[in-house]
Amino acid sequence: MSRTNYKEALQDPIFNEIREASEALSLESYVIGGFVRDYLLKRGTPKDIDIVTVGSGIQLAKKLAEHLPGKPKISVFKNFGTAMIRHKGLEIEFVGARKESYQRNSRKPIVEDGSLEDDQKRRDFTINALAFSLNGSDFGDLLDPFNGISDLKNKIIKTPLEPGITYSDDPLRMLRAIRFSTQLDFTIDLESLKAITAYRERIKIISKERIVEELHKILGSEKPSRGFALLHKTELLQYILPELVALEGIEEVEGQKHKDNFWHTLEVVDNIAKTTDNIWLRWAALLHDIGKAPTKRYDKKIGWTFHAHEFVGAKMVYKLFKRLHMPLNDKMKFVQKMVAMSSRPVILSEDYVTDSAIRRLVFDAGDHVDDLMTLCEADITTKNPKKQRRYKNNFQLVRQKIIEVEERDHIRNFQPPISGEEIMATFDLKPSREIGILKEAIKEAILEGDIPNDYEAAKKLLLSKGREMGLTVKNS
Structure with a gap:
């Protein structure tokens, strides 16, 4: 049987160090799994290195650490029989070769010491069972009992x-x-x-x-x-994710169909993957239409409707995250917000865009307005080139309008020019409903463009509105 050697893959000095430590303990050692696979696929130099040794992986890690400069700390996981060393940007994990057997109700194996071949058999895929020898006699030789190299090529x-x-x-x-x-x-x-x-x-x-x-x-x-x-x-x-499966299918009533929202969703996710690495924005793209299955209705006058699907979908996000034990923190709230607001820019892009509507969009989306626009642009899946161009141009206009309005009115992360405390002091009020009404009146006037977003204009409106409500200015 011909030998294929990949010494050039093992040029990092760490591999010789491992070889020497193995020889000192009379152990056979091999680099296995992702490092070998990614090297052969030319996917760059992996920083995670898995070492399997016919013997104790923990013992080998300890021996190696003695010889490395600075004697790096070893993380030992006795329950798993593994150890890990961080060295010069690398994470090197050591395990003893083993064979495994399983019980039906658990994925935790019963483990016994084994040979290299036993260890390769327990690997998930042939492409992850490939190993390079770290032993003096055949250093760099590829060990491939399941023809994984062929599966890599094919x-x-x-x-x-x-x-x-x-x-x-x-x-x-x-x-x-x-x-x-x-x-x-x-x-x-x-x-x-x-x-x-x-x-x-x-x-x-x-x-x-x-x-x-x-x-x-x-x-x-x-x-x-x-x-x-x-x-x-x-x-x-x-x-x-049964919520996604529920989106599949096209129904037809009286000759009217709706699109298949499952396959549309996958297109949206692919679109957004081209423009952002933000995993939570990608989650928002995946879940943006989940409210459509429970809200789908047919109306004789207007056809298929998905009334309030964004609101329903945002509520479903919480239940889904909870069920999957995902974080119920600001990440979940971000996905909820994106789902809840996913149609807002679409509506704006179809109508004449008023400054007031843009101010409200920026006010509600806050720091995430750019993410929201990215999501809406990814939602364009029409195959009609003319329509696609029109939608994209309209969204560009909305983006431009957001920049103009924000530069002028500073609505993003809006803080009222007048605080609740100042309103209380102005009219000698205790905490009450009136304060909320006055704050809301100032906010609405700014968003509608009736007054600029500054203190003097807000103070003038406050006094006027207070008089209308029969409030008396303190010390006046």
């Missing part, structure tokens, strides 16, 4: 063992297959795809946090629709 995701075993043992691998397919633009092997569909219900034993981690990576990829289309095809999506 752009195929395939499991080392029978796919049903691989996915049933650890159902997270189903999501990882789809994630790698999305990130690398690889095709999932047909038998693998069938097995994912067959074992899809097993996803229920995976923690929500691990599922979301994979969803983030799919959403963060260059073309997220690949992943969501595969999640849909394998029927995994109905267990993870």
Whole structure:
């Protein structure tokens, strides 16, 4: 059998250091997984390095640390039999070669010491089972028992063992297959795809946090629709994001149809992926239409309607985030705001844009007005070039108007020119309903353009409005 050697991949001095530490302990060691895969795919030099040794990974890490300058700290994870060292921007993880067996109700394996081949068998995909030797006699040799190099060349995701075993043992691998397919633009092997569909219900034993981690990576990829289309095809999506599945389909009544909002959503996500890396804005694109399924109605006079779908969708965002154990903090609120406001710029772009409408948009969106415009521009999925040009031009006009109005009126992160405390002092009031009415009157006058956003004009209006309400100015 011919040997293929990749010494050039192991030029970083760390690999020789690991070789020497291994020899001192009479251990065989190998670099395995993502480092090897990404090197062979020419995807740059990975900063994460996985080392497997036939023996104790923790012992090897400790030995290596003794010889490295500064004796870096070792993070030891005894429960998993692993250790990690950070050194010169690298994260090096060590594990002893092992074989695994699984029980049906858990993805936590029963682990025993094993050979390198045992360890390669337990890997999720052939492309992640590739290893380079770090041993003196064959330093740099590729060890590829499952022909992963061929799968790399043919752009195929395939499991080392029978796919049903691989996915049933650890159902997270189903999501990882789809994630790698999305990130690398690889095709999932047909038998693998069938097995994912067959074992899809097993996803229920995976923690929500691990599922979301994979969803983030799919959403963060260059073309997220690949992943969501595969999640849909394998029927995994109905267990993870049923709100999206509910959007699929086109109904026809009296010859009137609506668009398929599921496939439209995937187009929107791909569009926004071209313009932003903000993962939460990508989430907003994915969820911007989820309120359309529960609000869909047919009206004989006007056809299909999705009345208040943005409001309903924003409420659904909270429930969805809670169910998936996602953060219920400012990130969730940002996605909610984007979903709730997703149609506002569209309405503005269709009508003559008044300064008042722009002021209200900027006031409500605050610092996120640019994100909102990016979302709305991504929402243009018409295949009619003339319409597409018109919509894009209209949004450019709205953007320009936002800049002009903001420069003049400073509405973003609006703070009333007159505080509640000053209103109380002016009319000798205690906290009361009247203060809210006066503050609202000043805010509305500024947003409508009746007065400029400055103190003198606001004070004048306050006194006038106070007199109308029968309030007396203190000491007057």
